[in-house]
Amino acid sequence: MSLYRDEGVVLRTQKLGEADRIVTLLTKRTGKVRGVAKGVRRTTSRFGARLEPFTHVDLQLHVGRTLDVVTQAETIHPYGEALAHDYPRYTAGSAMLETADRLIQGEKEPALKQFLLLVGGLRTLADGSHEARLVLDAYFLRSLAVAGYAPALQECARCRADTVRAFAIVAGGAVCGACRPAGAAVPAGETLALMTALLRGDWTAADASQGRHRTECSGLVAAYLQWHLEHGIRSLRHVEREPAR
Ligand SMILES: [Zn+2]
Numbered sequence: 001m002s003l004y005r006d007e008g009v010v011l012r013t014q015k016l017g018e019a020d021r022i023v024t025l026l027t028k029r030t031g032k033v034r035g036v037a038k039g040v041r042r043t044t045s046r047f048g049a050r051l052e053p054f055t056h057v058d059l060q061l062h063v064g065r066t067l068d069v070v071t072q073a074e075t076i077h078p079y080g081e082a083l084a085h086d087y088p089r090y091t092a093g094s095a096m097l098e099t100a101d102r103l104i105q106g107e108k109e110p111a112l113k114q115f116l117l118l119v120g121g122l123r124t125l126a127d128g129s130h131e132a133r134l135v136l137d138a139y140f141l142r143s144l145a146v147a148g149y150a151p152a153l154q155e156c157a158r159c160r161a162d163t164v165r166a167f168a169i170v171a172g173g174a175v176c177g178a179c180r181p182a183g184a185a186v187p188a189g190e191t192l193a194l195m196t197a198l199l200r201g202d203w204t205a206a207d208a209s210q211g212r213h214r215t216e217c218s219g220l221v222a223a224y225l226q227w228h229l230e231h232g233i234r235s236l237r238h239v240e241r242e243p244a245r
Contacts, residue, residue: 003060096118
């Protein structure tokens, strides 16, 4: 009988059979874990609403042959309650959970920095101290950086020149006039400065930004994230298709 304890954030749940659920969690020590929560869809479930998306829980799991089984769950912080009544914050939080799930592909590979970023992001969203889209963009940029995909912002992604003119997703971020590919976006300097502030966690600068620069920043960050998620998943499929040698 092999039991372990950990704490984690519920990323998503799927129905399993009549009364069970498969719960996907990002945990502090174990990384991404998929566990079975038995009887959780019955009204008499001892887990109640503790294993719902957004909830930060303390867990005990029993190692199973394919999926581990959740044997205990205690709420540490129910972030979902704070987000449920505020649509922009709820959608931003949902995007964070989905991104964490897609960015962290391997199960049971420790991802402490990603866990801390997700908990920090949900806490900041729930306490309402900063605009939801700024919190979301900060989370996207920092989780991409932890995954090894930080965009170049202050020097050219291609030649390292320190005067940047445009933003080119495929090149890896900001580029100089000479390296600029056709069709690259040309954001305002303030937009690139906002992205830098969000990546560094400089909230004084980020909170002072103007709405049009926030809108431009959100568009670029969303496109950059989407490209890396699809590219990452595509390359994984490519690896799987390679014939065994
Ligand atoms: Zn260049």
